[in-house]
Amino acid sequence: xxxxxxxxxxxxxxxxxxxxxxxxxxxxxxxxxxxxxxxxxxxxxxxxxxxxxxxxxxxxxxxxxxxxxxxxxxxxxxxxxxxxxxxxxxxxxxxxxxxxxxxxxxxxxxxxxxxxxxxxxxxxxxxxxxxxxxxxxxxxxxxxxxxxxxxxxxxxxxxxxxxxxxxxxxxxxxxxxxxxxxxxxxxxxxxxxxxxxxxxxxxxxxxxxxxxxxxxxxxxxxxxxxxxxxxxxxxxxxxxxxxxxxxxxxxxxxxxxxxxxxxxxxxxxxxxxxxxxxxxxxxxxxxxxxxxxxxxxxxxxxxxxxxxxxxxxxxxxxxxxxxxxxxxxxxxxxxxxxxxxxxxxxxxxxxxxxxxxxxxxxxxxxxxxxxxxxxxxxxxxxxxxxxxxxxxxxxxxxxxxxxxxxxxxxxxxxxxxxxxxxxxxxxxxxxxxxxxxxxxxxxxxxxxxxxxxxxxxxxxxxxxxxxxxxxxxxxxxxxxxxxxxxxxxxxxxxxxxxxxxxxxxxx
Amino acid sequence: xxxxxxxxxxxxxxxxxxxxxxxxxxxxxxxxxxxxxxxxxxxxxxxxxxxxxxxxxxxxxxxxxxxxxxxxxxxxxxxxxxxxxxxxxxxxxxxxxxxxxxxxxxxxxxxxxxxxxxxxxxxxxxxxxxxxxxxxxxxxxxxxxxxxxxx
Numbered sequence: 001x002x003x004x005x006x007x008x009x010x011x012x013x014x015x016x017x018x019x020x021x022x023x024x025x026x027x028x029x030x031x032x033x034x035x036x037x038x039x040x041x042x043x044x045x046x047x048x049x050x051x052x053x054x055x056x057x058x059x060x061x062x063x064x065x066x067x068x069x070x071x072x073x074x075x076x077x078x079x080x081x082x083x084x085x086x087x088x089x090x091x092x093x094x095x096x097x098x099x100x101x102x103x104x105x106x107x108x109x110x111x112x113x114x115x116x117x118x119x120x121x122x123x124x125x126x127x128x129x130x131x132x133x134x135x136x137x138x139x140x141x142x143x144x145x146x147x148x149x150x151x152x153x154x155x156x157x158x159x160x161x162x163x164x165x166x167x168x169x170x171x172x173x174x175x176x177x178x179x180x181x182x183x184x185x186x187x188x189x190x191x192x193x194x195x196x197x198x199x200x201x202x203x204x205x206x207x208x209x210x211x212x213x214x215x216x217x218x219x220x221x222x223x224x225x226x227x228x229x230x231x232x233x234x235x236x237x238x239x240x241x242x243x244x245x246x247x248x249x250x251x252x253x254x255x256x257x258x259x260x261x262x263x264x265x266x267x268x269x270x271x272x273x274x275x276x277x278x279x280x281x282x283x284x285x286x287x288x289x290x291x292x293x294x295x296x297x298x299x300x301x302x303x304x305x306x307x308x309x310x311x312x313x314x315x316x317x318x319x320x321x322x323x324x325x326x327x328x329x330x331x332x333x334x335x336x337x338x339x340x341x342x343x344x345x346x347x348x349x350x351x352x353x354x355x356x357x358x359x360x361x362x363x364x365x366x367x368x369x370x371x372x373x374x375x376x377x378x379x380x381x382x383x384x385x386x387x388x389x390x391x392x393x394x395x396x397x398x399x400x401x402x403x404x405x406x407x408x409x410x411x412x413x414x415x416x417x418x419x420x421x422x423x424x425x426x427x428x429x430x431x432x433x434x435x436x437x438x439x440x441x442x443x444x445x446x447x448x449x450x451x452x453x454x455x456x457x458x459x460x461x462x463x464x465x466x467x468x469x470x471x472x473x474x475x476x477x478x479x480x481x482x483x484x485x486x487x488x489x490x491x492x493x494x495x496x497x498x499x500x501x502x503x504x505x506x507x
Numbered sequence: 508x509x510x511x512x513x514x515x516x517x518x519x520x521x522x523x524x525x526x527x528x529x530x531x532x533x534x535x536x537x538x539x540x541x542x543x544x545x546x547x548x549x550x551x552x553x554x555x556x557x558x559x560x561x562x563x564x565x566x567x568x569x570x571x572x573x574x575x576x577x578x579x580x581x582x583x584x585x586x587x588x589x590x591x592x593x594x595x596x597x598x599x600x601x602x603x604x605x606x607x608x609x610x611x612x613x614x615x616x617x618x619x620x621x622x623x624x625x626x627x628x629x630x631x632x633x634x635x636x637x638x639x640x641x642x643x644x645x646x647x648x649x650x651x652x653x654x655x656x657x658x
Contacts, residue, residue, distance in 0.1 A: 126638045164642060172649055313554045317547050372540035376655040379543040381550055381604065382644040386558040387637075391645030392652045 037505050038489050040423045040481035043234040044220060044282050048482035053237030054175035055080065059229040063087075067152060068141045069109040074162045074170070074178070081179040082107055082158065084229040085186045088218050096289045097194040104132070104189050105156040108139045111163030117142025118151070119159040128164035128390045129248075130181050132188035133157050134198075156192070158185050165390050172392050173244030176232055179222075180215055180245050187214030187288075194289065202293050209276040209296065212245070213288035216280025223281075239484045242277065243467045246270040246460065247393040270393065270460035271495075274467070274488050275299070282485075313384030314455030316396045318375045320344060325452065326400050327367065329444045330407045333436060340410040343368045352421070355478035357471060358402050360409040362420060367406045374399040377465070383457070397458035398465040401433055405472040408432040415503075420476040424506045427481055427490040430466065430473035431502035434494020437462060459495070466491050538596035539654060545592045546604075550644075552585035553611060557637055560618070564630060572622065579618035579633075586611040597654060603647035610640035 041048055055077065062079035063086070069075035086103050093101030110117045110124045117124040121137030133139075133154040140151040160166055160182070169177035188211050191198075198207050219241065223232045232238060279287040316322055327342045346354060347368055349361035357373040360366070378399025382391055408429050412418050419425060443453040466472050466487050470480035473487040481487050494502055560578035563571050590608050594601040614636035621629035 126635045126642075128642060168646065168649060172652065313551050313558070315547075315551060315554075317544070317551075319544065372537045373655070375540040375543055376536060376651070379540075379547055379651075381546070381607075381647045381651070382641060383648075384551065384554045385641045385644065386554065386561050387641055390642070391648045394648070394652070 035505075037427060037493075038483065038486045040427060040483050040486040043238065043483050043485055044223070046223070046234055048235045048484075049233055050235035051231075051233035051237065053232045053240070054230065056227075056229055056231055064103075064107055067106055067108045067139065070111075070162065072162065074166045075109050077170070077175060077178050078109070078160055078162070078166060078182060079107060080229055081182045082186065084179075084222075084227055085183055085218055088221050088227070089186070089190060092217065092221070092285065093190070093193070094285070096286055097190070099193050099195065101190075101193060104158050104186070106139075106152065106158075108152075108154075108157050108159040109162045110142055110159060111144065112161040112165070113163045114142035114144055116140070120154045120157075124159075124161070128161045128168070130160040130165060130185050131158070132185045132192075133159065134188070134192050156189070158182065158189065160185075168390050169244055169248075172247070173240050176230065176237060176241045177244040179230060180219065180241050181248060183215035183218045184211045184245070184248075186218075187211030190214050205296060206292055209272060210288050210291050212273050212276035213280035213291060214285075215245070216277035216282075217284055217288060218280075219277075220281045220284070235482060239467055242274055242484060243392070243464065245277065246273050246464060246467070247391060270463035271488075271492060272296075272299075274463065274485075275492075278485050314395070314457050315380070315384040316400075316452070318371075318378050318396055318399050320369075320371055322400075323369050323371070323374070323403060325446055325448075325450075326403055327407060328446050329440065329452065330404060330436065332444055332446075333439045334407070334411050336410060336414050338365055338414060340407060341366045344371055346370065352476040353478060355406075355471060355474060356469070357399070358406045359478070360406040360413075360476060362409070362413045362476065365410060365413075367403070367410070369403060374403065377402070377469075378461075383461075393460060393464045394468075395457060395461040397454065397461040401437065401462040401465055402469075402471045404436050405429050405433040405474070408436065409476055421479075422475060423479070423481050425475040426470075426473045426479060427486060428502050428506035429475065430487060430490035431494035431497075431506060432499060433462070433472050434491040435497070435499055435502060436494075437491075438495050462491065463488060535596065536655070539651075542592065542595050543651075546589060546595075549585050549589040549592065553582060553589065556582035556585055557641075560633070564634070570630075575618070576622060579615050582611060582618070582637075583615040586615065597650065600647055600650045600654070603643045603650060607640040607643035607647070610636045610643065614640060 059080060062076065063083040064079050066075045066079050089101050108119055110119055112124055112126055112128045115125045118138055118140040120131060120133035120135065120139065124142060133156070135155060137154040138151040139154045139157060139159060166178050166181070169181055173180070188207065191207055191210055196203070196207060196210065198204055219232055221227060222230050223234055223238065225231070232241065276291065279291070324342055327340070331339050340360065343366050345368065347361065347364065347366060349359065349364065351363055352359065352361055354368070357377055358367060358369045361368065378394065378396045380395045383395040409420060411432060412425070412428065413420060437454065437459060440454050443451045445451045462472065467484055470487055471478065473480040473490060490506070493505060556578050560575060560582065563575045563578060586608055589604075593605060593608070595604055614633050617629045617632040617636060620626070621633070
């Protein structure tokens with residue numbers, strides 16, 4: 001959230017980018033038909049199941065070698081991933097994709113902690129990322145004690161940072177956290193084969209979303225048990241993978257500050273990335289090929305695009321005071337005859353089990369907030385930096401959205417006639433929290449005279465929480481839908497519609 | 508509104524956890540939340556100073572020396588304030604945050620040297636060092652995720 005100075009132009013906004021419907025590819029709004037919600041216990045017509053995700057023991061060896069690698073575990077995992085992705089695309093590359101599938105020319109590994117390395121003719125020092133290089137340039141070894149080789153041609157190659165990025169990805173998302181990065185980069189190679197031309201910022205946006213979509217197509221193949229190297233569970237495995245995927249920004253092959261700033265804007269929001277991935281996961285290659293500027297424009301509707309806020313970090317200190325302020329804001333945007341009381345005591349509630357960080361008790365009309373846990377949930381050390389490194393995505397609104405969702409249970413309780421303890425309740429709650437999120441994009445003045453509003457990254461922070469802990473989509477007992485796609489869909493539905501839609505879609 | 512101190516809120520929660528859960532885990536989360544609350548303001552000040560410095564550098568035309576000097580000074584001061592709340596309650600977290608502090612320290616030194624020599628390489632160093640510092644903060648976030656079961 002942002003504090004907004006009174007009598008100044010409002011600088012806060014929220015990235016409201018995608019549509020609200022069960023199938024995100026069809027544009028919708030309040031006036032349109034209310035589509036049935038997605039199955040909360042299935043993903044791609046398969047029951048949601050937790051289980052092993054990652055490299056299968058005894059998997060076939062990689063079919064690709066790595067240039068300038070260190071022969072370590074990370075490079076081996078990356079080579080296995082690319083080999084698997086290529087095996088998939090060899091069989092899956094077909095109409096409506098134009099042309100024929102051809103593997104990328106080479107794989108290149110670097111360590112961003114060392115100087116003088118180059119990938120795609122750009123400095124790799126301090127660049128923890130992975131890339132697809134579509135142009136003729138050079139890939140060069142860095143300044144490790146014994147550089148093993150000469151510079152090579154970068155055309156049609158994939159490169160990655162084995163020193164920082166991939167270990168971080170593995171630490172946060174397990175083996176599949178690494179595989180999804182390379183599936184995304186390979187998606188860029190598939191685009192090139194299919195003839196997508198990246199010539200401006202708009203086509204770059206299309207490119208990023210298609211790459212996420214192609215990653216989704218491949219991951220569905222893995223989730224279907226067709227990969228000999230990797231497994232992905234449709235429960236915790238998929239959730240973890242999406243959580244780490246949204247934490248990665250665009251490939252930044254430049255050290256020019258201004259250029260980097262510009263490129264940040266190309267990076268889609270968490271909504272867009274999850275939606276694009278879901279297109280591919282659910283509907284396959286044709287859905288990815290159908291992503292173009294018009295389709296993205298239609299999905300975004302008239303909503304403002306996320307932007308970098310100069311002079312603002314967008315992060316608001318999580319404290320009892322700010323928690324009270326949030327509840328005050330909610331009271332203004334969703335006035336209730338009996339406003340719920342905010343408590344920092346873990347009070348006993350006869351009809352509901354306590355939730356991990358914040359609970360609503362209908363009989364006492366009290367929201368109980370566990371402040372240390374909320375602070376832990378929403379305080380990021382990296383969020384708000386001008387150039388955030390590679391790591392998990394979370395921030396103040398990851399925690400505040402959970403608190404907001406408990407207020408939305410009070411809204412439902414006082415409306416009457418609705419059960420508060422089932423999966424539908426959780427999804428309705430996520431939807432209503434989305435409605436609040438949109439309303440809170442405009443500054444609200446509270447009793448202290450301060451004016452606050454959401455900041456550019458807040459929506460992503462909420463999506464991150466919905467993916468990783470699901471508490472925003474929790475019912476009064478904290479139980480949420482098993483399907484991660486259903487949870488995100490419900491929140492998205494609220495962000496882009498209104499209260500009525502939430503009550504109609506989840507009666 | 509009446510301010511409610513963090514100490515009050517955390518002690519209430521800690522008391523509740525003592526009544527219901529394992530002592531060691533509750534203490535660790537409370538200590539961590541307390542440290543985060545103290546560090547967050549300094550972290551915010553660091554990010555703001557960095558953003559302003561980058562904006563000055565990225566603006567087309569001649570660099571506004573006065574503005575850059577102010578931003579780099581603010582970065583130095585905020586970094587020293589963060590140093591004053593070290594160590595964190597977790598050794599691994601301390602390592603990452605300390606490395607970030609060291610890098611920010613070198614970054615603000617590079618910035619100061621730029622004014623002495625007018626050497627653009629110093630600005631490039633400033634940029635690389637602060638980016639390294641941010642990467643350590645991201646790594647610290649990864650550790651925080653591991654320490655917060657409900658995240």
